[in-house]
Amino acid sequence: MKKVTVPEQGLGEKVIRHATAIGVAMKESVYPLTATVFYPRERKKMPDNFRGYLMFDPDKCISCWECAFVCPANAIQMKVAPNKRYYPTVDYGKCIFCHFCVDSCSGGALKTTKIHDVAYKDMDEMLTLTEEMLEEPEIIREDKKSVEYVIDEHDLHLKRVREVDTLFVAVTPPVEIPMVSQCIDRASCIGCRVCEEVCESGAISSSTEQRGILRMKIDTDKCTGCGLCVKECSMRILRLVKK
Amino acid sequence: MEEGDKDRNIRILRSGVFTPLRRWGTKWSLWPCHFVTSCCGVELAHAFACGFDGERLGTLNMGISRQANFIIVEGTITRKMARALRIVWEQMPDPKFVNVIGACGQRGGIFWNSYNLTRPSEIVPVDFFIPGCPITPEGLLRGVRAVQEKIEGRDRTTIKFKTAELPSEGGKGKESRVPTTAKIFAPTPLIKVDVPKEVDWDFGEDLVKSLKAQLGGLYKSITITDKNRIAIKTTPENLVKVVRELSGTTGIDHVKNVNVIDVPHERKFIVEYMVSSYSEELMPVIITVFTEIGREAEPVFPSLTALWESVDYSEREMHDFFGIRFEGNEGMNGKFLLAPETQTPLRKDFKLEEERYVLEDGVPFAPKIELPSDLKMPVSEELLEEAEKSDDFVVLVGPHHTGSGHLRWIMRLKGDLIVDIIPDPGYVHRSMEKLAENRLYIQNIPLFERANISDPFNMNLGYVRAIEKALGIEVPERAKYIRTIMAELSRIGAFFYDSGILSLFTGHSTGFMYVWAIREMILEAVVRMTGSRCTPSFIIPGGIRRDISDDVLNMTSNFTSAINKRLRKFEDIFIYNPVFIARTKGVGVLTREEAIRYGIVGPFLRASGVDYDIRKVEPYEAYDKLDWEVTTGDAGDSLGRYMGRYEEIKQSLRILKQAVDAVKRMPRGAVISEEVLGEYREASKDIKGHLFHAYGNLVLPKGEWTSVTEAGRGTLLYSIISDGESNVPYRVRIVTPCWMNLRGIIEASKGERVADFWAVYGSFGYFPPEADR
Amino acid sequence: MIDINTVITGLGIAGNQVSIPIIQQMLDLLPEIPMIKLIISFILWKPFFAALICPGFTTLGILLLFFPWIERKLCGRIQWRVGPHEIVWWLGGIIQLLADSLRFLFQEVIVHKDAHRPYFLQFPFLTFIPALLPLMFIPAGNIVAIETPYAIQIILAVVCLFPLFILGLGWASNSRFAFIGTVREAFMYFAYEVPFIIAVLAMIVLYGTSDPVGIATKQTIWGIILNPIAALTFFIAAAMATSRMPFEIPEAEQELAAGPHVEYSGIAFGLIYVLCYEKAYVLAGLMTMLFLGGGSGPAIAGLGDLSGVIWFLLKVVIVLTTLFVLRAIYPRYRLDQGLSIGWSAMLSLSLIALALSIVLVLGGVI
């Protein structure tokens, strides 16, 4: 345990302290430790893992809805694309840039950019549809230089470079583990066909066997392992297993 | 709000002969009347401090509505605050502009279905919306530029998306069924807060024995629910007796938490008090004394204020939330935290809007919000009358005042002396506890972080530790150390935040700027670690989201020495400035007994001489493996509180240095527990790609799981009640240090001079969003 | 045809001209154009020059336009940032104040319901009287508008009227914060006034005259060196009088939301905003005169009388800067601390200063 005592200042000490304070001000007015980024004209470099606006790649999306489920702000809502699959849209009027969606996306369909300084004149524009997330958006930029914070043992320095920082980063997608859905208890299936209806890849099909009982069949080639059927199954008899 | 209001100001600017001059003048002289309503204010401060210096653009911060012409709404506008926003807007001279920063000011952000939120755009005409949570300083300045351009005549959104073709192949050809929600609610779960648990805890068994002997027939059962946790069940009649007995003989001297749990299907409320002691051996023990009462419209319950004054505000809060009358508590008339029109929102039958997972035309993105109808912000008539009679002067400070923070202080003055201060909190009450009951466990991580974005990691850590405790997950060593690094960075950041506020409160803008430069360094380290400046949401059950690179580790270790240069200047110009010392010395003294009585926590309690630091008492993460000391003081005044914390930060730097070195020596390895990753563990060492798989269906075992954490400003308590079946918590109670310290601020400033109030207030590091949650 | 020269002589402005050798030749070429000559002679007539150009309105105007910029830049520098900058960024945002003043000029002036309307609107203008009047008596070098041996006393009297007007502002605002602010202003006024007057008195005793020009000529050694204690007292009192840190007690933005000014908007606030600078200007002028040798300094070749003006302005700006940069160095004292500093420390300092002056005079140093 360490006891802290508060400073006591006698007259002499006070005079010295006044002088020191004034001294600091004088020194700083000559050699200031300025740490200012001149923002609209220059831009601070953000690290590559910066969590900014999202971009989307439909080819990698398996429509697993996990981004929508995990989004704490309910900013992601799914919308049907021409191919009748559901893809995410992002409402930046709600998004809190937590990137839980990015971290949930097992195929790496969602990725980050370094865009974070945007002003909308209307709230309705803040909804970004899927088709707008495929290509790199354009933002108004006035910067000619980029600044990087360098912290060495002695102090913080601002390193200015005469280059326009690119806002789009290449990210390595997560390692994919191919999963497929599998029924673990066929006897319990009641043939409600929820799994068939919910599957976006058409991997589950049903056929009527004898006495009108439905038999579900999972096509492991088509199955993307999105897990929707597992989640929806009324009897909870589906599991995801490694391919 | 009328139609066309949005362009009104531009029309005003265009009228008259001197249009070009007018426009040019206004363009370069947008003085923001910063409406620091919530956590985005932290980033606003960064935008106007030395890191980005908004004054460059001619936007000089001016807290006074009459002289400003630009409102920057910083995030949440709650129902209570909505009135203030409208009033301030009306007070401003034309032409005036409004920018809204932060998601909560737009469609609510993470609080989108909160019962206490309104939308600024429905209250005042808004010119620009800046997304982010919080926005970055760049975003804010972009907003300023956008307004400038609007004045020039170019009113535009600063981003342009390109529309691309979506694939038309690859589906099964027809629309599939929309999946149901990911949340599982057990319809009528059994709620039990005293689920026994086998633990290896001899002291506890002895304690239970002695408690049983001591309490005689007053209790129904005494259970050990976890290590250091004991639950005593009693009847409503006996509760006061039990508590009196505990405080008399056992030496229990403070209440950590007052909680109510609504169990509608059993027609009961569970009322619980978590009590503990600052005497050496009982320090880590938390005893939950609870009882059940009938679920009526307004049940009556005896208050404990007579015994411990610290429960006062928490009881009032429970009165707001559940409508329980605590007999004996003075604040039972009217609302404390909530707006007058809100009724008992934490009862289970008060439903919130459900998430929508599909974008449908014509469905609003966020629920409709009814605005408060009148603009009055009432003060109790009796108070005014009484003050009039005794010739006191009543001043209302806040909620929009340069030195009030986001709450209102009703001050009664006699000359220059403060007779009484009545707090009127709740202006940033965003209903976290209610929202948490409606979200997945994992989704609550960013939610609770928003309680205090100047100390985000500790907010994370507390909640995550409660979950880990419930699930019994062991965190990998490397992750433990990294979490320690993060927690300490966060603590340092919180301290400097408060130093900045204190220096502003004492009128020292340089002090504010200096510490904000230091904070800028901290945020730089944080953004490189996590990708976000203020809201990392990085600590997750079982570890952290990603490993951090060596560069960042080096940077963090450099930071511990680089800070010295700037810190020394800060010391010279601020801390040891004789004027500052004169302002804070001997002001707002709280003795050890008072401090405990009023329920003060954290460094402020230590400044009054109590040697209690959770990092030592109930060590978590890597704290017990590092070499550091708890700092205490005896002065108990504003200066003592401040210096105590300052010393603590030096210890934090020590911890930081050691922890970074330890991590650097460690081999790279998993940063997340394998249990959590499950079958995905072989693919990755971190959570990328598997967050939902791993946590989507997290269900905690039945019972109450309480974690205490030493956050930047003191004891942070999370108490999760799980029903054992749902993947959302049944109830989460957060007791934040600032909420506990509120009482201390009031008591310490009574009898001091008016100006002292700010010296006391600042020294307590009060962060209103954290207090109001 | 009337001879211009006769008119000029007739008006009595001929002998009292500001002489500026460097432009004299140019002026000599001009007499052919009659009116110009008259105007120029009139402008260069010392009293007129003093009132209108320096240290009078024009200088004041320019100062008001640029000094806050200097202050903001310097404070910004001390605070590790840059201050106003982007407006014309290659000049470091030098015309920031122009934008601000234009904005205030054209902005709506709100008179709230509870205000005492006539006074609320009149006081910002009325306050200019005590702010501008002293300028008539302050010499820039040897140029002064009204020459009188009692100049210092008059300046003191007028300056001390100032708080009354602030009281008026606050009272007319009828707001609680304004009210507390005005009361604080009144308290502070009593605290600094006595030491302030005694400090000035000490200098008058030292110089044996209260004629500004006389004082200037007497200062072969600057007053600040002769009697540093008086200078210190004067400076602190000036900081108190202009509500500078650490004595920004009546305004105290974080406590009282700028006290007396809280309800003012638009151009009314603009006027109040510059008021404090005007007052500071007057006090800095006084300080220059009493302690820094007025307009003395090595003569700048070719500028003649203007050389004094330039030295004077330079010193004034330095004093002003010091006064205003205090806000980057100090927090704010509490009201009671401010009062006790005024009534004890400064009062005794001022008395010591007076004693020192007497000793110096008796010792025949001056």
Ligand code: SF4
């Ligand atoms: S989580 Fe990824 S793969 Fe799944 S729906 Fe969202 S974007 Fe598509």
Ligand code: SF4
């Ligand atoms: S970043 Fe977070 S809030 Fe934004 S869309 Fe993704 S999950 Fe939702």
Ligand code: SF4
């Ligand atoms: S939660 Fe806080 S940080 Fe996020 S937008 Fe709202 S005010 Fe800003």
